Amino acid sequence: MTKNVRVRFAPSPTGPLHIGGVRTALFNYLFAKKHNGTFVLRIEDTDQNRYVDGAEKYIIDALNWCGIPYDEGINKNEKFGPYRQSERKHLYKSYAEQLIANGKAYYAFDTAEALDAHRKDHEEKGKTFIYNWHNRLKLNNSLSLSAEEVNAKLDAGEDYVIRFKSPQDETLHLKDIIRGDIKIDTNILDDKVLFKSDGMPTYHLANIVDDHLMEITHVIRGEEWLPSLALHYQLYEAFGWQAPEFAHLPLILKPTGKGKLSKRDGDKLGFPVFPLKWTDPKTNDVSRGYKEDGYFAESVVNFLAFLGWNPGTEQEIFSLEELVQSFDLARVNKAGARFDPDKIKWFNHHYMQEQHNDELAESFKSQQPEIAHIDINYISLVIGLVKERATFVSDFWELSHYFFIAPTEYDSKASKKAFKEGTKEILSQVITILEANEDFTVDTLQNEIKGWITSNSIGFGQVMMPLRLALVGALQGPDVFDIIYMIGKNETIKRIQSVISQL
Known part of the structure; x- marks a missing residue:
């Protein structure tokens, strides 16, 4: 590429950043880094009626948490500022x-009521009202009025909009990196509003002007903007500017594969659709976030990268650096990508295993008041034994509570299976072996107890099942001898004696 690559993520601060928006930001980031370019954040807040306090900060915080911060934007390398529209x-x-x-645009003075009347009239005749070459000369605008009439309306402060003048009987040949060549018949295009008399531009004009002034080379955005591509190309041409290259990303679909993913889908099926927790400033309604639900940022990023893109190999686990090296817009699909809540859990389970036990121990301790007094090194050792079965830090208590507190009840189904005639005597003998043991290590304990079982021709299940129940309260957990070693001789004997007393 001859130009320095410059891409932008341009969200509107109308609420929390949807996971689809994070995917768009991620693909822009990956493309920029792949080509040693610049990732720009621009806040498109021209619609002040929909502006939501806190949304801008949320967007920035979400990008930072995901590990894809912008290079240029608000309060950072403001080369082309300001970055709020x-x-x-x-x-x-x-x-x-x-x-x-x-001659590429014109003033239009039509009132909302007049346009509504035209729409209804067309509907009654089985037609669709389009404001363009078909009827613009019959409407209230600077193409149908004299220059004197137009100036009089402007001088009187009459409300107006500025509309783009779509050409007639032309075929536009557009290019999209993902979708290839696109042909558009200009006769079906309406004359979009670009500017309003309140001094605010519409998205279309502001977007094009800002992308040009900020020297954006590639516009990577969601599929929902594809219908705007024809107008945006025409605007670049009308200004005599070189258009950037465009790439329209596929939709993120519901888990069923039908329809665009929405917040309602997450609420209904029990998964977040936002990266961070969001509290609506008006209603105080709280929406879940991936961070607060216990997902690692790496899991979210790795998962989102595969929503619409594939590397062309069997590899699924990618670090951010590997994603940068492998990412290619040519490998982004046109078809929508189905959101799979189970797949992101799969990623999170993988990244759980990658986390250092000490860091997980700190998180676990901060979340679980029952272990606030426990030494962090002990908690770290426990996590090393159970994290293979964990997907979230919040899973640790269920998987490891018996390392910290003795069971007060025993699984009834397992008890019927494990507690038989003679169990009391067997467990009493285990206590005798433990009391006599002076080298309290996993290997020594295992050798002594298993040696005793073998030499006395006792079934392993007759010993190990009731022993595990005594220690855990259920037939679950890591190796019994690891548990015995961790909780110590006195606690182990105490738990076995508790079971014996109930047999």
Whole structure:
């Protein structure tokens, strides 16, 4: 690539950042880093009616948590600032007027009521109302009015919009990195609004002007913007600017594979659709986040990378650095990507095994008040024994509680299976062996107890099942001898005696 690659992620601060938005940011980040380029964050807040307090900070916090921070943007390397569109609104009017001057746009004074009446009239006749070459000369705009009438309306402060003048009888040949060549018949395009008399541009004008002024080379965005591609190409042409390359990412679909993933799907099926927890400032409603639900950022990023992209190999586990090296827009699919809540758990389980036991121990201790007084080194050793079965830090208590507190009840089904005639005497003999043991190590304990079982021709299950029940309260957990070693001789004997007293 001859130009320095510059991409941008341009969300609107209208609420929490959806996981689909995170995927868009991730693909922009990966593309930028792959080509030693710049990842820009721009906040598109021209629609002040939908602005939500805290949303901008949430977006930045989410990107940072995912490990994909922006290189340039608000308060960071502000080469082309400001990076909030609301702070750039003084720029847009002159560009809209430039389009009017070269015949590419026009003033329209139609009221909402008048346009609604036209739509209803068309519907009654079985037609669809489109504001374009079909009828623009019959409507209230600077193409149908005299220059004097237009100036009078403007001087009187009459409300207006500036519309793009879509060409008639042309075929647009557009290119998309993911979708290839696209042909559009301009006769079906409407004359989109670019600017309003309140001084604010629409998304279309602000987006194009900002991308040009910020020297964006590639626009990587969601499929929902594909219908805008024709207008955006025409705007670049109308201004005489070189258009960036476009790539429209596939939709993220519901777990069923039908329809776009929504917050409602997450609420219904019990998984988050936001990276971080979000509290609505107006309603105080709380939405779950992947971070607070116990997912590692690496899991979320690795999972999202595969929503629409594949490396062309069997490899599924990628570090961020590996994703950067492997990422290629040419390997992004056109078809929608199904969101699989179980798959992201699979990723999280993998990254759980990669985490250092000491770090997991700190997280576990902070979440579990019952172990607040326990030495962190002991907790770390426990985690080393159980984390293979864990997907989240929140799983640790269920998997390891017996390392910290003695069982107070025993699984009834397992008890019927394990506690037989003679169990009391067998467990009493185990106590005798433990009391006599001076080298209290896993290997010594295992050799002595298994040697005793073998020499006395006792079935292993007759000893090991009731012993495990005494220690754990259920037939689960790591090796019995690891448990005995961890909880110590006195605690082990105490737990066995408790079972004996109930037999």
